[in-house]
Amino acid sequence: MFAQLTDWYPVLLSVRVAVIATVVVTCLGLPVSRLLARGEFFGKDVLEAVITLPLVLPPSVVGYGLLILIGKNGLLGKMLAELGVTLIFTWWAAVIASTVVAFPLMYQSAKAAFKSVDINFEKAARTLGASELRIFFTITLPLAWPGILAGLVLTFARALGEFGATLMVAGNIPGQTQTIPLAIYFAVGAGKNEMARTLVAVITVFSFIVIYWVNRWAKKHQN
Amino acid sequence: MLTTRINIFQGVFWLIFILITIFLVVLVGGLLFYGKWAAFVSVIHHPEFHFAVVFTLWTSLLATALAAVVAVPCGFILSRYSFPGKVLIDTLMDIPIVLPPLVSGIALLILFGPVLGDALARLGMDIVFSTRGVVVAQWFIATPFAIRTFKQAFDSIDPRMENVARTLGYSPAGVFVRVTVPLAKGGILGGLTMAWARALGEFGATAMLAGITRLKTETLSVAIFLNMSIGDIQFAMATAVIMLLVALLLMIAFKVFAGTGVRL
Amino acid sequence: MKKIFVFLTLMLFVVGAVAGCGGAKEKVELTVSAAASLQDVTGELKEIYEKQHSGVTITYNLASSGALQQQIEQGAPADLFISAGKSQMDALAGKGLIVDSSRKDLLGNELVLVAGKDSALTGFEGLTDASVKRISTGDPDTVPAGQYAKETLTSLKLWDQLQPKMVPAKDVRQVLTYVETGDVEAGLVYRTDAAISKDVKIVAAAPAGSNKPIVYPMAVIKSTKNQKEAEAFAAFLQSDDAVKVFEKYGFKVLK
Amino acid sequence: MNQDLLEACALTVNVGKFSLKNIGFSMGPDDYVVILGPTGCGKTVLLESIAGLRLLNGGALFLSGKEITHLPPERRRLGFAYQDSLLYPFLTVQENILFGARARGLKEAPEMRRRMAYLAETMNITHLLGRYPRFLSGGERQRVSLARAILTKPPLLLLDEPLSSLDRQTRHATQELLREIHLAEGIGIIHVTHDFSEALQLGSHMLMLHNGQVEQAGKPRDIFFHPATEFAAKFLHGENLIPGKVVGREGKLWFEHGGDILLGPLPECCLPKGLSPAGNSLTMFIRAGSIRLSRAGEAPAANSWSALISDVIINSTHVDVYCHGNGSSWQSSLSLAEWQGLDLSRGERVRLSVDPEYLHVIPQ
Structure with missing residues (x-):
């Protein structure tokens, strides 16, 4: 039924990529969603749609765009090459791919969460003389936390399965x-069904444990 | 002093925001300009493309509608009720996101082939290698996103808002329609957008469940794959870009459509 | 919000109407699962065949050979299978899923070394050069072209040496993409695929005998309900009419 | 006797580990009942149970003589308003007020329109009708919330801390409004609060809850001066709670504290019911305002004792004097005029005295 898993590298790499991608998505996604949740400006709808686009495109096309x-002769690739940095065919490229693909998920969740925060709490804090940074971290973020957590779970899951x-x-x-996921794809293709099944089991169990733990934690801190 | 602090904070946010936007625009622009303009014209006039657009739109919208049908009660129950094993089930509903699509496809293939295939065939409801299979696959991929966001949206509602409506004379169903859904609207829209976008790009x-058949189960994603696999990258990328534009238009239309009259 | 519900209900209605359209067909519909790289040539053959046989509709299911094998193993309703590699067909034969008597080697192809248009590469021996940093082939375990590439490089005694440079791809198309964008300096693909791409040049062909003969086997699937029609179509694919079309696309037809 | 508006019989509600036990009371159509208690005593749970928002684990509810125990909230037709006004953000003020009419398909009915206009007028929110709630102040929101609750003239209005999120000025105005609603509309009100001054000002009846049980019920004034338990006394800011014994002397009952202080005779009315008090350890409850204070030189008299001033706190309306005597702390409140006449300061010896009619003992 299952194969002995001798090579743990894909597992460790997946975890590393998913975790880093989640962190990057969070750091980038929160400011962006916060700005778009509150700000009103011309072309906001178009901008929002652009941010959601990586979700719409088949991942292989996103990959092609990336x-x-x-790539070596790409716009960004050339600039980075001059700095001595190569991304293509390194695991950092995997991080970038996961980040781009998962970013809209965090954006949508966090935006809804920020929108649901009563603006009066922020106003009250402002009248008390708190700085914007302080308000964001001590008022807005904790109030929007459940929604952000949902975004985190989605991001992590998506990055892990990318x-x-x-x-x-x-x-x-x-x-x-x-x-x-790559190892699974090639194991399936090579007819190594036991290996594929084992890897599916590993990724399922691992993500299950992580998400379960997050959900439990969220439930405990809800009250 | 206060103003400078505000500026630094907002500056950082705006900086990240602008960088991301530029990145995405360049990413999409790369696809756009890597292709040749002639390719766009030929794509737009291609009957296969017309089929794929219409087919993708109705399958993805149907899949999204079905996802919503499932996700509304699931999200509501996960948000409002407490029962043993709830966290376990909550977690289970996220798992399809983690699975590589190929694995999901094989799992669906096994379910609708060897397991349920005969029964469904007797009902005249073949799933494997049929257009229904496309909807099923898209629905399966899109639903977890909808459930998670809907649950979140219901969570963020103060249950006392609903209580007040009960005392004002609304039945539980009335409360749900008149109070819960309007209050959760932001989250529901976000969830629908995510689910639809995901269905669109699936x-x-x-490919695994419905097969890849020209003019039969050919969604835009499949069209892109087919054109790429015969080396017609120009055509594939032009298709991708037009797909983006269609998605963009529909998303904006949806927002305007759903947003009229109600301001949160 | 009400509008959204109206909208969704409307969608359901429309879709119900569309889904209901699939009425009974009198025509025989043959589902041919074929390697994705064959889609252009088989598309042309479909037109010819349907003109000759008005009672038959040919439907292609196109994917990588591995995915097609998976689908057939899970009972997907395919009638004929044209694989890009021998091993997928062997796997199905081993499980008794194909009509053994119908199995034929339909096509042959050739493995070539490709590089970017401006590449200075002149032959396989140049691959060890430091200027060649990355080489892409199909994944040797899953992609038939990768298997052949491994055989060729092994017989040239380059395989072990080139290992660190290798980027295994999920299909030939991905190899070509990498070469086109310049992200790898060289790749090994089929001649028919290399011919399509305008941004790569063929540097050399794999030396004769350096890999097992490249064949595209085909066979009728045992669970087919249209065995007669499937066999008839298989025979057509080996007819002179079909040979002309295959050769136009650069395939060798095996008899 | 008038028919009761609401009768609650032995209500029991379990909420997780907390439970509301055996609550029973009844109120007439003209009553303004205040339910008083500290946070977590079950006030809100009780209110929600009456509204039908929580299932009863036991007991029965009758509204105007009809049993409503098993009716869902929408069929009880009671008015209900929470502490934070909880207006629907997606509706205008007008739509919020008409929300209850909409449930009955009467949103466009002329009588509802008239009623809404009338309520908006009396509550001074006519100018806000077209706005969305987020543009309203706290007091305005609360008024809209009240208008929404009474639009369809419910016989009974349930209010959960309606004043506690308001600032002092708004609170006073809203209090007036509540009184007006009660009198002019003829609506019975049950008002939950943790603030006893609110209870004293508004309530015709009071129900004090503690740990899910009725601690004491009665008229607010009676409870204020005659709390039945030590908890009630403390919660009502009872300043002087002095342990001691009740002793019988000359056919009367007296309160003895520490051997030196003998207060009494105790008035009959203030003794705990059903208790033979003599010899029992009890607690004496005296409001700070009932303790008089004089200079130490005056001759000892009945119901007086000597003490040392330990602290003096001067407020804008009165002066609190804290004293120490006979091993206990005493607090006395003086008017500013009295205080000025006495001219005392910390450390001085004084004489405290109390009129026997202000004495009240409670079981320990």
């Missing part, structure tokens, strides 16, 4: 850029 |  962007874009920009180099 | 599970 390849054109951060396949199409990762395959394109990070390649499928065993021991270097092969994450679990 | 490829792996669809």
Whole structure:
């Protein structure tokens, strides 16, 4: 039924990629969603739609777009090459792919959460002389926390399962850029059904434990 | 002093915001300009493209509607009721997001092939290699996003808001329609957008369950795959870009459509 | 909010109407699961065949050979399978899912070394050069082209040496994309695929005998309800009419 | 006797580990009942149970003689308003007020329109009708919330801390409004609060809750001066709670504290019912305002004792003097005029005295 898992590298790599991508998405996503939740300006609708786009495109197309962007001859790739940085075919490319693909999920969740925060709490804090940064971290963020947590779970899950874009920009180099979903894909293709099943079990159990733990934690802190 | 602090804070936010926007615009722009303009024209006039657009729109919208039908009660129950194993089930509903689409596709293939295939065939409801399969696959991929966001949206409602409506004469169903849903509107819209976007771009599970058949189960994602696999990258990318534009228009239309008259 | 519900209900209605349209068909519909790289050529053949046989509709299900194999193993309703590699067909034969007598090697192809248009690469021996940083082939375990590439490089005694440079791809198309964008300096693909791409050049063909013969086997699936029609179509694919079309696209037809 | 508006019989409600036990009371159509108690005593749970928002685990409810125990909230037709006004943000003020009419399909009915206009007029919110709640102040929101609750003329209005989120000025105005609603509309009110001054000012009846049980019920004034338990006394800011014994002397009952102080005779009315008090350890309850204070030189008299001033706190309306005597602390409140006439300061010896009619003992 199951195969002995001798190579744990894909598992460790997947965890690393998913965690870093989640952190990056959070750091980038919160400011963006906060601004768009409150601000009103011309073209906001279009901008919002643009941010949601990586969700719409098939991941392989996102991967192709990234390849054109951060590949050796890509716009960004050339600039980075001059600085001595190569992203393509490294696990950092996997992080970037996961980040781009999962970003809209955090954005949508966090935006709804920020919108639901009663603006009067912030106003009250402002009249008490708190700085904007302080208000954000001590008032807005805690009040919006449940929604952000939902975004975190979605982001983490999506980053962990990301396949199409990762395959394109990070390649499928065993021991270097092969994450679990990639390993599963190639195990299935090679007819190694036991290995594929084992890897599916690993990724399912692992994500189950993490998400379960987050949910439990959230439930406990709800009251 | 106060003003400078505000400026630094907002400056950082705006900086990140602008960088992300530029990044995404360049990403999409790369696809746009890597192709040739002639390709766009030929894509727009191609009957296969017309089929794929219409097919994708109705399958993805149907999948989203079905996802909403499932996610509204699921999200509501997960948000409002307490029962043993609730966190476990809550977690279970997120798992399809983690699974690589190929695995989801195989799982669906097993379910609707060997397990349920005969029964469904007797009902004339074949799923495997049919257009229904496309909807099923998209629905399966999109639903967890809707459930999670809907639950979150229901969570953020003060139950006393609903209590007041009960005392004002509304039945539980009336409260749900008149109070709960309007209050959760932001989250529900966000969830629907996510689910729809995900259904729109779904490829792996669809390809596995519904097969990749020109002019039959050809969604835009499938069209992109088909054109890429015969080396017609120009055509594929033009399709992708037009797909983006269609999605963009629909999203904005949806927002305007749903947003009229109600301001939160 | 009410509007959204009205909208969704409307969608359901429309969709119900569309879904209800699939009435009974008198025509025989053949589902051919074929490797995705065959779609253009098989598309042309479909038109010819349907013109000759008005009672048959050919429907192609196109994906990578591995995915097609998976679908057939899970009982997906395919009638004929054209694989890009021998191993997928062997796997199905091993499970007794194909009509063994119908199995034929339909097409042949050739493995070539490709590089970017401006590449200075002249042959396989140049791959060890430091200027070649990355080489892409199909994944040797899953992609038939990758298997052949491994055989060729092994027989040239380059495989072990080139291992650190390798980027295994999920199909030939991905290899070509990498070469086109310049992210890898060289790749090994089929001649038919290399011919389509305008941004790559063929540097060299794999030396004769360096890999097992590249064949595209086909077979009728055992669970088919249209065995007669499937066999008839298989015979057509080997007819002279079909050979002309295959050769137009650069395939070798095996008899 | 008039028919009761609401009769609650032995209500029991379990909420997790907390439970409301055996609550019974009744009120007439003209009553303004205040339910008083500290946070977590079950006030809100009781109110929600009456409204039908929580299932009863036991007991029965009757509204105007009809049993409503098993009716869902929407069929009880009671008015209800929470502490934070909880207006619907997606509706204008007018739509919020008409929300209850909409439930009955009467949103466009002329009598409802007239009623809304009338309520808006009396509550001074006519100019706000077209606005969305987020543009309203706290007091305005609360008035809209009240208008919404009484639009369809419910016989009974349930209010959960309606004043506690308001500032002092708004609170006073809203208090007036509540009184007016009660009198002019003829609506019975049950008003939950933790503030006993609110209870004293508004309530015709009071129900004090503690740990899910009725601690004491009665007229607010009676409870204020004659709390039945030590908890009630403390919660009503009882200043002097002095332990001691009740002793019988000359056919009367007296309160003895520490051997030196003998207060009495105790008035009959203030003794705990059903208790043979003599010899029992009890607690003496005296309001600070009932204790008089004089200079130490005056001759000892009945119901007086000597003490040392330990602290003096001067307020704008009165002066609180804290004393120490006979091993106990005493608090006396003086008017500013009295205080000026006495001219005392910390450390001085004084004589405290109390009129026997202000004595009240409670079981320990």
